[in-house]
Amino acid sequence: MSQWDMNNDIERVLYSEDDIAEAAKRVGTELAADYEGRTPVIISVLKGAVLWTVDVMRYMQYAEVEFIDVSSYHGGIASSGEVDLIVDLQTDIAGRDVIIMEDIVDTGRSLKFMMALLEQRGAKSIKVASLLDKKEGRVVDANVDYVGFDVPKAFVVGYGLDYKQLYRNLPYVGVLKQAVYDPEHADLVDTTDITPEH
Numbered sequence: 001m002s003q004w005d006m007n008n009d010i011e012r013v014l015y016s017e018d019d020i021a022e023a024a025k026r027v028g029t030e031l032a033a034d035y036e037g038r039t040p041v042i043i044s045v046l047k048g049a050v051l052w053t054v055d056v057m058r059y060m061q062y063a064e065v066e067f068i069d070v071s072s073y074h075g076g077i078a079s080s081g082e083v084d085l086i087v088d089l090q091t092d093i094a095g096r097d098v099i100i101m102e103d104i105v106d107t108g109r110s111l112k113f114m115m116a117l118l119e120q121r122g123a124k125s126i127k128v129a130s131l132l133d134k135k136e137g138r139v140v141d142a143n144v145d146y147v148g149f150d151v152p153k154a155f156v157v158g159y160g161l162d163y164k165q166l167y168r169n170l171p172y173v174g175v176l177k178q179a180v181y182d183p184e185h186a187d188l189v190d191t192t193d194i195t196p197e198h
């Protein structure tokens with residue numbers, strides 16, 4: 001492995017590229033069956049859910065896709081507790097069946113915020129399809145209807161999920177080495193391979 005290699009920053013792989021492809025097929029096929037005869041609006045949550053959205057929607061039939069961006073992390077590994085609407089939808093979803101596509105539901109704050117927004121705008125139905133469900137992270141009530149994987153409580157990156165905007169393009173989901181986000185504890189892990197400042 002060269003030193004300029006993102007894989008060096010990963011403690012362990014949780015879900016491989018093949019595992020994720022299988023989950024996308026399973027969830028997409030289930031959505032196709034559940035929405036037969038209807039044309040839902042898929043609401044993909046920027047930026048993390050983009051890869052999951054395109055992989056799942058390949059298995060669906062008639063569906064529109066829209067994007068929204070809400071943020072509560074502001075670059076760190078802990079939720080700030082405050083959710084901001086960064087990019088709004090470009091379409092009216094009143095009376096529509098919507099499917100929120102998330103990469104991860106953790107504290108549930110982002111999802112709760114979006115559910116309230118879409119309800120207020122008159123969505124006919126709202127379901128949630130998330131690659132990862134970190135149930136142990138919940139701080140507020142938030143339910144995921146279609147789950148790729150139940151993920152343990154660790155900070156994960158890859159396949160859309162970032163740390164400081166990096167690692168989204170890893171094809172798998174893995175746990176980030178602690179030394180990457182917490183240099184004070186760099187002595188706890190082997191730092192020889194860790195990518196320097198970006």
Ligand SMILES: O=P(O)(O)OC[C@H]1O[C@H](OP(=O)(O)OP(=O)(O)O)[C@H](O)[C@@H]1O
Pocket residue numbers: 045046047048049070071072073074079102103104105106107108109110111161162
């Ligand atoms: O359940 P929560 O604790 O609210 O966390 C989940 C949210 O956090 C991530 O987004 P983030 O705000 O990091 O934006 P990003 O997708 O652009 O990285 C993820 O994509 C979810 O939207």
Ligand SMILES: Nc1nc2[nH]cnc2c(=O)[nH]1
Pocket residue numbers: 073104105106107154155156157161162163
């Ligand atoms: N990258 C990343 N973003 C998150 N947002 C909420 N939980 C997580 C997580 O574990 N990893």
